[in-house]
Amino acid sequence: MSEQTTYDAIVVGSGITGGWAAKELTEKGLKTLVLEAGRPIVPEQDYIEHVPTWEVKFRGLGDRKQLLADQPIQSTCYACDEWSSKFFIKDKELPYTTPPDKPFRWIRGRQVGGRSITWGRQSYRWSDLDFEANSRDGIAVDWPIRYKDIAPWYDYVEQFAGISGEALGLPQLPDSKFLPPMEMNCTEKLVRERISKHFSGERVLTIGRAAILTQQHGERSACHYCGPCERGCITRSYFSSLNATLPAAEKTGRITIRPFSVVHGISFDSKTRRANGVRVIDSRTRAAIEFRAKVVFLCASTLESTRILLNSSTTEFPNGLANSSGELGHNLMDHLMGSGAEGYIPGNEDKSEIGRRPNGIYMPRFRNVKSKHPDFLRGYGYQGGAYRQGWERGVAMVSFGPEFKNSISRPGPWRFSLYGFGECLPNHNNHVELDKQNLDAWGIPTLRISCAWGENEEAIRKDMAIAAAEMLAAAGARNIEAGAQEDPPGFAIHEMGTARMGRDPKTSVLNAFNQSHDVKNLFVTDGGAMVSSSCVNPSLTYMALTARACDYAVNQMKKGEL
Amino acid sequence: MHRRDVLRLLATGTALQLAPRGLLVTLAEARRLLSDQSTLRTLNPHQAATVRTITDLILPRTDTPGAADVGATEFIDLLLTEWYSQPEQTLFMNGLADVDSRSKALFSKEFVDCSASQQSEILAALGDHMIEDATEHPRPQFETSFTETNFYAMLRRLTLTAYFTSEKGATEQLHFEIVPGMYDGCHTITPAKGVSEQK
Numbered sequence: 224m225s226e227q228t229t230y231d232a233i234v235v236g237s238g239i240t241g242g243w244a245a246k247e248l249t250e251k252g253l254k255t256l257v258l259e260a261g262r263p264i265v266p267e268q269d270y271i272e273h274v275p276t277w278e279v280k281f282r283g284l285g286d287r288k289q290l291l292a293d294q295p296i297q298s299t300c301y302a303c304d305e306w307s308s309k310f311f312i313k314d315k316e317l318p319y320t321t322p323p324d325k326p327f328r329w330i331r332g333r334q335v336g337g338r339s340i341t342w343g344r345q346s347y348r349w350s351d352l353d354f355e356a357n358s359r360d361g362i363a364v365d366w367p368i369r370y371k372d373i374a375p376w377y378d379y380v381e382q383f384a385g386i387s388g389e390a391l392g393l394p395q396l397p398d399s400k401f402l403p404p405m406e407m408n409c410t411e412k413l414v415r416e417r418i419s420k421h422f423s424g425e426r427v428l429t430i431g432r433a434a435i436l437t438q439q440h441g442e443r444s445a446c447h448y449c450g451p452c453e454r455g456c457i458t459r460s461y462f463s464s465l466n467a468t469l470p471a472a473e474k475t476g477r478i479t480i481r482p483f484s485v486v487h488g489i490s491f492d493s494k495t496r497r498a499n500g501v502r503v504i505d506s507r508t509r510a511a512i513e514f515r516a517k518v519v520f521l522c523a524s525t526l527e528s529t530r531i532l533l534n535s536s537t538t539e540f541p542n543g544l545a546n547s548s549g550e551l552g553h554n555l556m557d558h559l560m561g562s563g564a565e566g567y568i569p570g571n572e573d574k575s576e577i578g579r580r581p582n583g584i585y586m587p588r589f590r591n592v593k594s595k596h597p598d599f600l601r602g603y604g605y606q607g608g609a610y611r612q613g614w615e616r617g618v619a620m621v622s623f624g625p626e627f628k629n630s631i632s633r634p635g636p637w638r639f640s641l642y643g644f645g646e647c648l649p650n651h652n653n654h655v656e657l658d659k660q661n662l663d664a665w666g667i668p669t670l671r672i673s674c675a676w677g678e679n680e681e682a683i684r685k686d687m688a689i690a691a692a693e694m695l696a697a698a699g700a701r702n703i704e705a706g707a708q709e710d711p712p713g714f715a716i717h718e719m720g721t722a723r724m725g726r727d728p729k730t731s732v733l734n735a736f737n738q739s740h741d742v743k744n745l746f747v748t749d750g751g752a753m754v755s756s757s758c759v760n761p762s763l764t765y766m767a768l769t770a771r772a773c774d775y776a777v778n779q780m781k782k783g784e785l
Numbered sequence: 786m787h788r789r790d791v792l793r794l795l796a797t798g799t800a801l802q803l804a805p806r807g808l809l810v811t812l813a814e815a816r817r818l819l820s821d822q823s824t825l826r827t828l829n830p831h832q833a834a835t836v837r838t839i840t841d842l843i844l845p846r847t848d849t850p851g852a853a854d855v856g857a858t859e860f861i862d863l864l865l866t867e868w869y870s871q872p873e874q875t876l877f878m879n880g881l882a883d884v885d886s887r888s889k890a891l892f893s894k895e896f897v898d899c900s901a902s903q904q905s906e907i908l909a910a911l912g913d914h915m916i917e918d919a920t921e922h923p924r925p926q927f928e929t930s931f932t933e934t935n936f937y938a939m940l941r942r943l944t945l946t947a948y949f950t951s952e953k954g955a956t957e958q959l960h961f962e963i964v965p966g967m968y969d970g971c972h973t974i975t976p977a978k979g980v981s982e983q984k
Contacts, residue, residue: 273963273964275952275955275961275963276951277950277951280863281864281867282860282946282947282950282951284864284868286867286868288867405968406969406971407970408970408971409970411970412971447964447967448964448965448966448968449963449965571971573974573975574972574973574974575972576968576969576970576972577965577967577968577969577972578965578966578968580970614945614949614959617945618938618945619938621909621913621915621916622912623842623843623844623905624842624843624845625845625847627844628844628845628847628851628958629847632949632958632959633974634974
């Protein structure tokens with residue numbers, strides 16, 4: 224029997240946004256094909272969150288030589304470890320190049336579920352401080368939407384995904400439809416009090432807002448605090464497409480998930496000016512297949528979606544499909560990460576934690592909110608938390624013997640950390656282009672990525688370290704260490720931009736509904752659509768934009784517009 | 786003490802602290818016999834005995850298992866064979882040889898043949914050297930790199946890792962539970978007696 228090749232809708236990618244597109248489109252009645260480049264994942268077999276250190280060969284240190292050989296870039300991510308390295312790509316199969324002076328770390332996952340299996344689960348709404356930022360600063364182009372346009376869609380995706388957190392009523396970080404927050408530990412509460420007092424309530428420490436259930440939510444169970452979410456979750460307590468949206472799509476009976484399907488191009492019908500096919504290489508057989516649908520959603524991740532479009536040039540679009548603006552591939556952004564401070568907090572020696580809370584604290588942006596900072600535009604938020612040191616502290620000690628053994632087996636001093644996530648300005652020069660000389664394992668042209676931090680980012684980086692150290696001092700920390708790590712772009716794994724939204728087809732790739740200005744039945748709803756980067760984690764916004772775009776697309780189809 | 790008993794004690798790493806000095810010849814023979822059965826791939830019998838002795842001095846058996854009980858030497862041999870780079874392996878092997886140089890200089894014996902108090906004296910000296918190294922080449926405290934430049938720091942890290950990531954070390958000593966099933970951020974505990982680590 225030959226394979227069905229025609230569907231109502233095709234979704235490229237099965238991660239955070241592909242999962243949402245699949246759920247929304249199938250629930251609205253569309254027969255939907257999800258094309259995933261990687262292998263299928265069977266939670267009962269592939270999730271490994273309860274495999275203890277003593278059951279893995281290198282006790283959690285990872286197969287270092289293998290990692291260095293196969294995954295030298297991926298293994299710089301904390302989650303690409305002895306358990307979860309299988310959820311990351313092999314770097315050799317999917318190369319990319321950069322100028323020597325502009326390193327970029329591209330961390331990727333190719334399997335059903337994509338990077339939603341290993342993501343950090345931090346979930347924050349953006350605000351008009353973000354959506355108005357480009358317009359206010361006269362940078363790049365204006366967002367074609369405002370908070371009021373996306374707010375109902377945040378409500379919608381949050382109620383399905385399940386976001387735990389504490390409502391604060393802050394204009395710069397709107398509250399979600401929260402499940403009960405996770406608890407802050409006693410030292411985090413102590414630090415919150417001291418910082419709030421010292422900075423007259425302007426700097427707020429709150430528990431991280433996380434896509435992790437703190438109570439039963441539909442068919443998904445509350446978190447059982449085993450700790451390493453990035454290895455999967457058999458109780459489906461954290462949100463991922465595998466745990467939540469794909470099962471919902473499967474219930475409709477209208478989804479077909481096709482793994483091992485490497486998409487390398489979109490076909491364009493010059494008469495109808497519509498996308499009329501998605502070109503696939505089967506990664507097992509290397510057979511070329513083309514699938515057809517009325518509407519195509521690119522949800523392959525920021526740079527992969529852009530790569531597919533750049534690799535789909537036609538006579539009408541010689542520089543990449545849907546690229547009449549020339550902005551496709553440009554304005555690549557990420558978040559600044561790695562600058563902050565740590566220290567010891569005296570007190571609470573008789574208190575410790577039970578359970579491994581897979582979430583830290585968050586401090587919402589306070590720079591350029593009420594008053595203007597002299598050195599930079601925009602701002603940053605902090606993540607971090609307090610924990611009691613474990614046995615690892617015994618390495619640097621000189622003592623040994625029974626007393627030493629007993630002592631380091633008990634909780635050590637409380638340590639508290641604050642690390643910033645800083646906003647990156649959109650910059651036309653930070654871009655990717657197609658590299659037809661260097662091909663990936665399936666013969667597809669790769670990307671040449673050219674991206675560097677600018678002066679504004681460097682100023683933010685510095686301030687993130689200094690302000691963190693000042694707050695630790697205000698919190699009574701000892702032995703404070705501040706650092707401004709020079710991590711290259713990409714490492715926050717919040718890469719976004721390169722197919723931005725906008726009002727004007729001459730300066731943007733997508734309209735206010737993530738729809739291509741040029742090719743009306745083509746949507747890009749992953750991070751590629753972002754016009755600025757905000758300083759908060761972007762995934763929740765991708766989810767809301769995807770659900771909103773699906774609603775729009777189906778309405779347009781009903782009207783016969785697509 | 787029969788040779789079989791010595792072998793048993795040696796296997797658990799306690800022999801060198803308990804054995805009367807007259808048994809040293811037997812011990813040397815026992816080590817050879819034990820090593821014949823061993824599957825160690827990088828450490829030779831003498832090196833393995835040295836490692837086993839040091840790891841068990843660092844984390845001895847108490848009311849819970851010690852480093853030797855959980856196979857710390859075997860884990861260290863695995864990492865030396867498959868995980869560390871050549872320069873790191875050399876650092877470790879040279880460090881082991883230095884342990885014997887120190888014991889010979891001080892006590893005219895190989896380390897494993899020294900008394901427990903002599904061995905402790907040597908570990909203390911290695912500790913002093915580790916602190917000097919750390920002072921000369923400071924590393925940020927939050928750096929979690931597994932690679933060390935000091936032999937004793939490397940051995941301590943290996944010993945602690947081998948022990949606390951083992952099933953017995955994690956469950957019997959740390960009371961680690963795979964599924965805690967709850968989170969309490971302010972659980973009251975009894976502070977350790979006689980230990981001050983306040984920074």
